[in-house]
Amino acid sequence: MLGWFPENISTYGHGIDHVIQVIYYIVGAWFLLVEGVLFYFLIRYRKKKGVPAVYEPGSTWKALLWVFIPAVLILGFDLGIDWAQAPVWDEIKLSLPLPEQVVRVTGRQFVWEFVQAGPDGKLDTADDIATVNQLTVPIHAKVQFELLAADVIHSLWIPNLRLKQDAVPGRTIKGWFEATKEGTYPIACAELCGSGHGVMKGELHVLNPVDYQRWLHETVH
Numbered sequence: 001m002l003g004w005f006p007e008n009i010s011t012y013g014h015g016i017d018h019v020i021q022v023i024y025y026i027v028g029a030w031f032l033l034v035e036g037v038l039f040y041f042l043i044r045y046r047k048k049k050g051v052p053a054v055y056e057p058g059s060t061w062k063a064l065l066w067v068f069i070p071a072v073l074i075l076g077f078d079l080g081i082d083w084a085q086a087p088v089w090d091e092i093k094l095s096l097p098l099p100e101q102v103v104r105v106t107g108r109q110f111v112w113e114f115v116q117a118g119p120d121g122k123l124d125t126a127d128d129i130a131t132v133n134q135l136t137v138p139i140h141a142k143v144q145f146e147l148l149a150a151d152v153i154h155s156l157w158i159p160n161l162r163l164k165q166d167a168v169p170g171r172t173i174k175g176w177f178e179a180t181k182e183g184t185y186p187i188a189c190a191e192l193c194g195s196g197h198g199v200m201k202g203e204l205h206v207l208n209p210v211d212y213q214r215w216l217h218e219t220v221h
């Protein structure tokens with residue numbers, strides 16, 4: 001039922017999709033149940049001749065069960081979602097694997113700026129590669145990013161990587177991803193950041209190791 005998702009090309013994408021599925025089915029079933037009960041009551045207790053409307057303050061235990069039972073069920077579902085997402089959160093957010101490639105990403109009204117470590121593997125050296133709206137990474141490599149915002153809050157969104165992270169002025173937020181399929185994928189801003197928000201778009205290029213090395217050396221020299 002979630003086949004309309006963009007193709008997953010991230011090592012941790014299945015975990016994210018699993019969490020979304022859990023939430024989707026719980027909320028979907030709950031929605032149908034609540035709407036069903038609502039419409040049943042609407043019809044069952046509709047206006048009838050000779051039956052006056054009564055004020056029901058909900059002061060009896062029997063009436064209060066309509067509050068307590070759903071509250072307990074919702075708490076249970078919440079804990080279930082927590083339980084499903086905890087290992088995914090741990091993997092993506094609490095661990096920062098040793099990077100094979102480092103890139104600094106800056107959101108700026110209305111572009112994505114990338115500064116990528118050159119062949120020496122380090123940022124802030126002479127061989128850094130600076131690009132605008134174009135990010136090139138090798139396939140099957142752990143890419144670590146530091147995310148900054150130059151002006152207002154932006155959000156780095158690469159749907160195929162199942163990556164969405166706010167960029168907040170004054171903060172450097174680290175994260176990582178590993179792409180599993182060659183190709184070109186969209187990058188967007190997911191936080192309304194001004195009049196050009198809708199055109200704040202870029203492209204992620206995932207290259208095989210040979211093409212990547214060629215790109216790296218052609219771009220640096």
Ligand SMILES: [Cu+2]
Pocket residue numbers: 107108109110153154155189190191192193197200
């Ligand atoms: Cu933005």
